[in-house]
Amino acid sequence: xxxxxxxxxxxxxxxxxxxxxxxxxxxxxxxxxxxxxxxxxxxxxxxxxxxxxxxxxxxxxxxxxxxxxxxxxxxxxxxxxxxxxxxxxxxxxxxxxxxxxxxxxxxxxxxxxxxxxxxxxxxxxxxxxxxxxxxxxxxxxxxxxxxxxxxxxxxxxxxxxxxxxxxxxxxxxxxxxxxxxxxxxxxxxxxxxxxxxxxxxxxxxxxxxxxxxxxxxxxxxxxxxxxxxxxxxxxxxxxxxxxxxxxxxxxxxxxxxxxxxxxxxxxxxxxxxxxxxxxxxxxxxxxxxxxxxxxxxxxxxxxxxxxxxxxxxxxxxxxxxxxxxxxxxxxxxxxxxxxxxxxxxxx
Numbered sequence: 053x054x055x056x057x058x059x060x061x062x063x064x065x066x067x068x069x070x071x072x073x074x075x076x077x078x079x080x081x082x083x084x085x086x087x088x089x090x091x092x093x094x095x096x097x098x099x100x101x102x103x104x105x106x107x108x109x110x111x112x113x114x115x116x117x118x119x120x121x122x123x124x125x126x127x128x129x130x131x132x133x134x135x136x137x138x139x140x141x142x143x144x145x146x147x148x149x150x151x152x153x154x155x156x157x158x159x160x161x162x163x164x165x166x167x168x169x170x171x172x173x174x175x176x177x178x179x180x181x182x183x184x185x186x187x188x189x190x191x192x193x194x195x196x197x198x199x200x201x202x203x204x205x206x207x208x209x210x211x212x213x214x215x216x217x218x219x220x221x222x223x224x225x226x227x228x229x230x231x232x233x234x235x236x237x238x239x240x241x242x243x244x245x246x247x248x249x250x251x252x253x254x255x256x257x258x259x260x261x262x263x264x265x266x267x268x269x270x271x272x273x274x275x276x277x278x279x280x281x282x283x284x285x286x287x288x289x290x291x292x293x294x295x296x297x298x299x300x301x302x303x304x305x306x307x308x309x310x311x312x313x314x315x316x317x318x319x320x321x322x323x324x325x326x327x328x329x330x331x332x333x334x335x336x337x338x339x340x341x342x343x344x345x346x347x348x349x350x351x352x353x354x355x356x357x358x359x360x361x362x363x364x365x366x367x368x369x370x371x372x373x374x375x376x377x378x379x380x381x382x383x384x385x386x387x388x389x390x391x392x393x394x395x396x397x398x399x
Contacts, residue, residue: 053314056365060347060358073132073351080333081123081142088115088148096262105265109273113280116210120149120285122336122352128156131351149281150214150251152244154235158224162233165348169293169300169320170309177293177300184393185294188302191394199390206290209282211275217244291382292341294389295322297374317345318366322374323359324382331379332356339382342373 064071091108094100126132127142146153159175167173171186178185183202184195221244224230225237259270299319301309309316321341325331332339337352343359344352366373376382 053312055369056314056346056362059361059365060350063358063361064354069354070134071131071347071350071354072134073126073353076353077126077132077351081119084115084118084122085145086115088112088119091115095259095265099264102265102269105263105269105273106276109276110280113277114284116149116277116281117284118334118336119145120281121288121338122334124149124156125336125338126351128153128161129348131349147247147251149210150248150255150278151210151217152240152247154230154233154240154243155217155220155224158229158233159220161348165345168317168345169298170303171300176289186300187393188300195394198394199387202390203283203287206286207279207283209286211278211282214248214278217248287383288335288338291324291376291386292322292338293320294393295324295374295376295382295385296389297372297385298322314346315371318342318371318373321345322376322382324376325379326356326359326375326377328379329356339379342375 091111095105095108123132123142124146127139128146130136130139132139132142143153146156164174164176169177169186171177171188181192182194182205183198184191221230221240225240230237230240256270256274259265259273260267263270265273298321301311301316301320303309311319323340323342325339328339332355337344337355340352340355340359343350343355343362346362347358350358363373363375376385
């Protein structure tokens with residue numbers, strides 16, 4: 053890890069550039085937020101036919117996913133800007149997804165990045181009853197078909213989180229995690245409930261009051277928006293950790309993992325579509341999950357360049373660098389992995 057960090061730091065020194073975002077990130081943030089908010093404003097202000105809400109809802113879902121992956125994600129990791137207030141401001145736009153920054157911070161920044169692909173600790177691979185993402189999770193008969201129905205369930209990601217947030221926060225409070233993060237459980241509950249009320253009023257209440265659509269069109273449009281965003285984000289996240297070639301290590305009796313943290317990240321994470329610049333731009337560099345996990349405080353606009361440094365250093369030390377060449381290859385690998393997990397007995 054020392055050699056890798058030195059090589060990456062040398063890159064930024066030689067180029068004389070910051071590890072944080074630049075005007076490209078500012079422009080991207082404006083574009084992503086506009087894709088989400090402009091269709092919503094049009095719904096409220098411009099008379100239109102009822103059916104027009106549905107394509108607009110799809111566009112909003114694309115903008116929601118783009119905002120989550122390209123803006124909120126970097127801001128939540130503190131990699132968007134050197135200015136903490138700007139990271140906090142842009143990170144707070146997670147409200148537009150119907151959730152809160154605290155739950156995301158604990159689930160993603162702490163548990164996922166610390167215990168990547170460890171069953172029972174990494175909540176991102178917790179499949180629950182219908183999905184099995186780990187070789188160490190219980191195997192059920194329904195899992196044999198998960199490579200077929202999983203993609204439908206992926207679309208429910210953000211919708212389910214609208215409700216899951218309450219159970220998640222309750223668990224964090226009960227386990228003492230909230231206080232460990234120097235937060236007050238009662239205040240976090242208050243913020244969560246308040247943000248949900250405001251979000252539903254804005255997302256559903258305002259269209260009911262000001263738009264020309266019927267109530268069922270508005271509700272259906274709301275569902276379409278979330279299903280679009282949920283499907284996109286789930287697909288991108290899954291192809292980083294639930295693909296062929298990544299490991300799912302088991303802690304020993306003392307709860308320790310055999311390898312050091314950096315090696316663990318290389319073994320449990322995968323990249324895809326390194327040459328696809330548009331995809332890299334749109335998904336916020338989440339196709340470079342190896343670099344993101346190793347350097348979460350570096351803005352994603354640098355991942356494509358430093359990926360060559362990371363790959364070269366990893367190979368020099370005989371460490372894996374798992375990369376799928378294209379988006380299609382990554383989906384195919386993920387599908388095969390789902391099929392295998394649906395049949396495989398726990399190790």
